[in-house]
Amino acid sequence: MTTAASAAPTAPLATRGLVAGYEPDLPIVKGIDFTLAPGEFVTVLGPNGAGKSTFVKAIAGLVPLHGGSLHLSGRDITGLPRHELVRQGLAFVPQTENIFATLTIRENLQVAAAILPKAERQQRIDAMLAAYPDLASRPGALAGGLSGGQRQMLATARALLVEPKVLILDEPSAGLSPKAVSEMFARLVEINRSGVPILLVEQNVRAALAIASRAVILVDGLLRHDAPAADLAADPDIGRLFLGAHADGVAPAGEGTR
Ligand SMILES: Nc1ncnc2c1ncn2[C@@H]1O[C@H](COP(=O)(O)OP(=O)(O)OP(=O)(O)O)[C@@H](O)[C@H]1O
Numbered sequence: 001m002t003t004a005a006s007a008a009p010t011a012p013l014a015t016r017g018l019v020a021g022y023e024p025d026l027p028i029v030k031g032i033d034f035t036l037a038p039g040e041f042v043t044v045l046g047p048n049g050a051g052k053s054t055f056v057k058a059i060a061g062l063v064p065l066h067g068g069s070l071h072l073s074g075r076d077i078t079g080l081p082r083h084e085l086v087r088q089g090l091a092f093v094p095q096t097e098n099i100f101a102t103l104t105i106r107e108n109l110q111v112a113a114a115i116l117p118k119a120e121r122q123q124r125i126d127a128m129l130a131a132y133p134d135l136a137s138r139p140g141a142l143a144g145g146l147s148g149g150q151r152q153m154l155a156t157a158r159a160l161l162v163e164p165k166v167l168i169l170d171e172p173s174a175g176l177s178p179k180a181v182s183e184m185f186a187r188l189v190e191i192n193r194s195g196v197p198i199l200l201v202e203q204n205v206r207a208a209l210a211i212a213s214r215a216v217i218l219v220d221g222l223l224r225h226d227a228p229a230a231d232l233a234a235d236p237d238i239g240r241l242f243l244g245a246h247a248d249g250v251a252p253a254g255e256g257t258r
Pocket residue numbers: 022028046047048049050051052053054055203
């Protein structure tokens with residue numbers, strides 16, 4: 001018998017009791033129930049080592065699942081291999097190694113387009129280049145020669161090429177200049193407004209709360225807090241309680257930073 005509690009979630013993305021980690025007996029994500037609603041923009045926050053990256057990598061098929069389930073638009077995608085998750089519409093932009101440095105901008109897009117029907121590929125690549133003037137101005141340039149911000153743009157363009165159901169990004173602001181971060185975040189807001197739900201891991205807490213609609217805070221592999229982003233941004237206690245007082249995105253001296 002199917003009960004309301006056991007019915008498969010129909011949201012764009014849902015995890016139920018998700019347990020994941022790199023070693024069989026060492027869970028890093030320790031049982032997370034999370035739902036990304038249609039059109040939502042959710043940021044994942046928490047102290048260093050809380051398991052934020054592991055959580056999204058597990059969703060993206062890059063970290064082994066030990067338990068629980070994953071659902072994409074009502075479909076159970078638990079345990080599917082990475083390439084199949086992409087095909088199903090789950091786009092993930094990793095923090096590093098998210099482009100092919102020795103290929104050109106256009107070739108990077110062509111590789112991502114390979115899962116599309118042949119007849120659609122060129123038109124989608126052209127449309128994506130049109131949306132990214134910085135990339136369109138030199139499609140033959142090697143991706144390895146791009147700035148950090150342009151690389152992130154290319155990585156995001158590659159992810160969007162296949163019109164995903166959900167876009168997940170792992171710290172896209174890492175290592176970028178303040179100008180590149182604000183361009184990147186403005187682009188994410190546009191993408192979200194076009195209807196793509198976004199899940200964003202960020203250490204840049206204030207910037208993330210300014211663009212997200214909701215925030216979840218992970219502590220030691222568990223989802224400890226879930227609230228509207230504006231409420232968290234206005235809460236003077238939240239930095240002390242959950243973020244190790246990193247609410248300005250700057251870790252105190254002596255604590256681990258990258
Ligand atoms: N490839 C890996 N192999 C084994 N353990 C790992 C690996 N990557 C991360 N870990 C461990 O998993 C735990 C959570 O790391 P994770 O990177 O998910 O945290 P985070 O919240 O994203 O941290 P940060 O904000 O510092 O990026 C840490 O104890 C870390 O050492």
